[in-house]
Amino acid sequence: MGEQYFARRPASRRRPAEIRVSVRGRPFTFLTDAGVFSRGELDRGTELLLAALEVGPCELILDLGCGYGAIGIVAARLSDGGHVILTDLNERAVGLARGNVAANRITNADVRMGNLYEPVAGMAFNHIVCNPPIRAGRAVVDRIVAEAPAHLREGGTLWLVARTKQGAESLRTRMAVAFGAADVVKRGGGFKVLRATKRTP
Numbered sequence: 001m002g003e004q005y006f007a008r009r010p011a012s013r014r015r016p017a018e019i020r021v022s023v024r025g026r027p028f029t030f031l032t033d034a035g036v037f038s039r040g041e042l043d044r045g046t047e048l049l050l051a052a053l054e055v056g057p058c059e060l061i062l063d064l065g066c067g068y069g070a071i072g073i074v075a076a077r078l079s080d081g082g083h084v085i086l087t088d089l090n091e092r093a094v095g096l097a098r099g100n101v102a103a104n105r106i107t108n109a110d111v112r113m114g115n116l117y118e119p120v121a122g123m124a125f126n127h128i129v130c131n132p133p134i135r136a137g138r139a140v141v142d143r144i145v146a147e148a149p150a151h152l153r154e155g156g157t158l159w160l161v162a163r164t165k166q167g168a169e170s171l172r173t174r175m176a177v178a179f180g181a182a183d184v185v186k187r188g189g190g191f192k193v194l195r196a197t198k199r200t201p
């Protein structure tokens with residue numbers, strides 16, 4: 001069994017790889033490595049999330065648990081005049097994400113290392129987008145959901161993706177508790193994309 005992808009400092013031997021994909025009709029190249037999530041190909045859940053994601057111009061977006069950076073890099077390309085912050089606690093992922101931001105000539109994004117929302121303390125976003133680290137355990141995923149409203153602007157949106165068989169419905173229920181409502185906005189390949197919007201009564 002390989003090292004868990006959410007180690008802070010992966011010790012596994014380097015095995016660099018390159019993924020070339022077209023997302024939303026635009027080409028992207030991602031350098032990946034051993035010790036990061038979905039080294040060999042864009043994860044199916046990530047792909048579905050990116051197909052569903054609706055971001056507008058000039059928005060502030062958080063890619064929480066960015067891995068090698070696919071979500072944040074695509075979001076940065078989709079939001080003209082916007083800005084994306086990508087975060088992860090895995091230092092190898094952070095290094096790859098920084099390289100991939102540069103390699104894809106993304107100028108409206110920066111990558112920060114740290115646990116959950118710590119790297120963006122005090123900030124509020126239009127969107128938080130996350131393929132959550134289910135294997136890191138329920139407590140981590142619960143914090144991503146429960147602490148999201150405090151990091152969203154009014155009308156801001158939390159986007160998550162999860163495998164139907166890894167508790168997507170239970171995750172939707174937890175989002176509904178934190179936000180008042182949560183919807184399945186896309187499904188396919190055994191995954192569901194979940195969305196909840198912050199609305200103060």
Ligand SMILES: C[S@@+](CC[C@H](N)C(=O)[O-])C[C@H]1O[C@@H](n2cnc3c(N)ncnc32)[C@H](O)[C@@H]1O
Pocket residue numbers: 005006007037038043046064065066067068069070071087088089090093114115116130131132133134136140
């Ligand atoms: C399922 S992977 C998704 C990676 C990437 N967003 C993608 O779609 O390919 C979840 C990511 O969350 C990161 N992660 C796990 N626990 C974390 C934590 N406590 N704080 C920040 N990131 C964390 C992992 O290192 C991993 O890169």
